[in-house]
Structures are given as structure tokens and as C-alpha cells.
Amino acid sequence: MRQIQPSDITEAVSDLCQRANFELPEDVLGALRAALRQEDSPVAADILGKLIENAAIARDQRIAICQDCGVAVVFAEIGADAHIDGDLQEAIDEGVRRGYEAGYLRKSMVRDPLQRNTNTGDNTPAVVHVRLVPGDSLKLTLAPKGGGSENMSAVWMMVPAEGREGVIRRIVDRITEAGGKPCPPLVLGIGLGGTMEKAALLAKEALLRDIGQPSPLPEVAELEAEILEAVNATGVGPMGLGGRTTALAVHINRHPCHIASLPLALNVQCHAARHVSAVL
Ligand code: SF4
Structure with missing residues (x-):
């Protein structure tokens, strides 16, 4: 049984929060470029060009792709032979807290869905989906989701x-x-x-x-x-x-x-x- 420390999870999630918000994945960029080549509307082509430029600026200057930095949705695939030496949700939330603060990312979570003035202040809690898989590793996928x-x-x-x-x-x-x-x-x-x-x-x-x-x-x-x-x-x-x-x-x-x-x-x-x- 392999031990996984909560501090390693926190560090990984903090890094993922920043990378996800700064770096648009290559497959998405490729699809935007392909769409630009096919557009014959000048307005549509102009928007697609700006989205590609925006993504490049975000990556180069380490700033958010969009002002809405989203709900921190995390998919955790836990190997059946891995043991997490602590509380998974707490470790992930601490990573979200640190990552959103360090990356100057917008915090959008309200504690009470019926009260807009109850922002949790650190974009926690994350929405965490857990799946048990074979092996002894932990795969974390962060997908910030805009409102x-x-x-x-x-x-x-x-x-x-x-x-x-x-x-x-x-x-x-x-x-x-x-x-x-x-x-x-x-x-x-x-x-x-x-x-x-x-x-x-x-x-x-x-x-x-x-x-x-x-x-x-x-x-x-x-x-x-x-x-x-x-x-x-x-x-x-x-x-x-x-x-x-x-x-x-x-x-x-x-x-x-x-x-x-x-x-x-x-x-x-x-x-x-x-x-x-x-x-x-
Ligand atoms: S839906 Fe939200 S996260 Fe997505 S581009 Fe629009 S404002 Fe940004």
C-alpha cells in the first residue's frame, strides 16, 4: 500500500489551479485555429482571433484566461493500492485556497446559494468526484467551470x-x-x-x-x-x-x-x- 501525503495533494492542486487558469490546452487552441480558417464572417473571425491572442497573453503573462475563474471541479482517480494519509477534501480545498490566492484568481463561491453576500473568500469548497481505479497512484484533474x-x-x-x-x-x-x-x-x-x-x-x-x-x-x-x-x-x-x-x-x-x-x-x-x- 503506497502512502500519499495530504501536503503533496495540496501542492499539486495549487499548481493545477494556476496552470488551468493560465494555459488553455493545446487541443482547444488547435480547434480555435481550425475554426478561424473556416469562418467567412469577419466578425466571427475577429472574435476567434482575439480568443487565440487572449490565450497567448494569459500563458505568457501568467494571468487568467477569463475573469470568471470558475468552480474548482476536481476528478480524483484513486488507485486501490494507494492510501491517503488524511482528508482528501481538506487537502484539495487547501490547494484551491492557495492556488487561487497565489494566482490572483477570482473567488466565486458563495456559502449559501440563496445569499449572494456569503462569498467563502477562497473559492472553496471544491466540487470533488472520486473514482476508485486499479494501481497505487492518485490522478487529479482540475477543470475550473465558469458560471x-x-x-x-x-x-x-x-x-x-x-x-x-x-x-x-x-x-x-x-x-x-x-x-x-x-x-x-x-x-x-x-x-x-x-x-x-x-x-x-x-x-x-x-x-x-x-x-x-x-x-x-x-x-x-x-x-x-x-x-x-x-x-x-x-x-x-x-x-x-x-x-x-x-x-x-x-x-x-x-x-x-x-x-x-x-x-x-x-x-x-x-x-x-x-x-x-x-x-x-
Ligand atoms: S462562460 Fe464564464 S468562464 Fe466561460 S468565457 Fe464566459 S465568462 Fe468566462
């Missing part, structure tokens, strides 16, 4: 008769209604199947997949491509000001479900698609 795009997310408990067409229609209608609110171009994480809470988690996890990496299941990859095409045909465009690029990618995670159910979750991610990992 604007999270607010446009949704879960639907559909009737099975709505089927594939119903899934496409729900997603396209939602993104059309959202317009510029979630700061497009977007990455759409979709959870299809499971139960209500499982679908939501599948959708969130789908956002961690690299852009350009389709589902390994051919029929799911086909559905991803069809939804991407339909969403981009809406013309919402970058920042909702029109254009070809409403979404950069659609990622679907599928799971078996009850014969009477068709759970569908959509987690909307803005262009600041931040996520970074470390292994202890």
Missing part, C-alpha cells in the same frame, strides 16, 4: 419514444436559445443514459476528452458529428454574433439505462475549456 456556460446546462428525463431525433432536437434547441450567454464557441459534453445523476456526471466527464477525439463507439461518434453539424448550422456563432462556429466539439458518453427511461444531460462548456491533470 455562464454551466448555467446553460440541462438534464432531461426523456421518454424513450423521443429517441435519437429527440436527443438532437433538445440539444440544438437549448444551444439556439442560449445564444451568446455561454460564451461560444462551445464544447458540448453529453451524458446519454444511466440515471438522472449518472447522466449529469457523464456529461461533465465528456468535457475532459481531447477535442478531435471522437467516441470509440462508431454509432456514438456518428451522433456526435451529426449534433455538431446541426449546432453549427444554427448560425449562433462566436459570442452569439453569428458565424459557422457555435461549437468546436460534441463529446457523448453513453451508458446503459432502464428500459422505461432516456436520461439526457448536457454540460455546456465555453471556449475557456480549461482542464489539466497531475499524477501523484
Whole structure:
């Protein structure tokens, strides 16, 4: 059994908070550059160019990609042969506290969801999802999640008769209604199947997949491509000001479900698609 010290977790999370907020992942940048080459609307092309420039400035000057530095969402994959010598949530929260302070990152968490004046002051608590995996290491993935795009997310408990067409229609209608609110171009994480809470988690996890990496299941990859095409045909465009690029990618995670159910979750991610990992 390998021992993992809480202080190492804290240090790793502090570093991840800063790196995630300063460094837009290469796959996202590549997708923005590819979208720029395809845009024929001058306004859309100008916005995409500015997003790429903004990402470069953030990386070079170690400043936040966006003023909304998000909820600190952490995925912790704990090896069954690893032992954490303390409290995982406390160790992660201490890392968030230090990382957001050291990086001058905006603290956005309110203690009471019904009271806006209850900011916790340090962006804690983190939202932590734990999964037990084989091995003796701990993989931590931090995905800061902005409020604007999270607010446009949704879960639907559909009737099975709505089927594939119903899934496409729900997603396209939602993104059309959202317009510029979630700061497009977007990455759409979709959870299809499971139960209500499982679908939501599948959708969130789908956002961690690299852009350009389709589902390994051919029929799911086909559905991803069809939804991407339909969403981009809406013309919402970058920042909702029109254009070809409403979404950069659609990622679907599928799971078996009850014969009477068709759970569908959509987690909307803005262009600041931040996520970074470390292994202890
Ligand atoms: S939705 Fe994304 S890009 Fe828009 S303000 Fe929030 S974090 Fe920033």
C-alpha cells in the first residue's frame, strides 16, 4: 500500500489551479485555429482571433484566461493500492485556497446559494468526484467551470419514444436559445443514459476528452458529428454574433439505462475549456 501525503495533494492542486487558469490546452487552441480558417464572417473571425491572442497573453503573462475563474471541479482517480494519509477534501480545498490566492484568481463561491453576500473568500469548497481505479497512484484533474456556460446546462428525463431525433432536437434547441450567454464557441459534453445523476456526471466527464477525439463507439461518434453539424448550422456563432462556429466539439458518453427511461444531460462548456491533470 503506497502512502500519499495530504501536503503533496495540496501542492499539486495549487499548481493545477494556476496552470488551468493560465494555459488553455493545446487541443482547444488547435480547434480555435481550425475554426478561424473556416469562418467567412469577419466578425466571427475577429472574435476567434482575439480568443487565440487572449490565450497567448494569459500563458505568457501568467494571468487568467477569463475573469470568471470558475468552480474548482476536481476528478480524483484513486488507485486501490494507494492510501491517503488524511482528508482528501481538506487537502484539495487547501490547494484551491492557495492556488487561487497565489494566482490572483477570482473567488466565486458563495456559502449559501440563496445569499449572494456569503462569498467563502477562497473559492472553496471544491466540487470533488472520486473514482476508485486499479494501481497505487492518485490522478487529479482540475477543470475550473465558469458560471455562464454551466448555467446553460440541462438534464432531461426523456421518454424513450423521443429517441435519437429527440436527443438532437433538445440539444440544438437549448444551444439556439442560449445564444451568446455561454460564451461560444462551445464544447458540448453529453451524458446519454444511466440515471438522472449518472447522466449529469457523464456529461461533465465528456468535457475532459481531447477535442478531435471522437467516441470509440462508431454509432456514438456518428451522433456526435451529426449534433455538431446541426449546432453549427444554427448560425449562433462566436459570442452569439453569428458565424459557422457555435461549437468546436460534441463529446457523448453513453451508458446503459432502464428500459422505461432516456436520461439526457448536457454540460455546456465555453471556449475557456480549461482542464489539466497531475499524477501523484
Ligand atoms: S462562460 Fe466561460 S468565457 Fe464566459 S465568462 Fe464564464 S468562464 Fe468566462
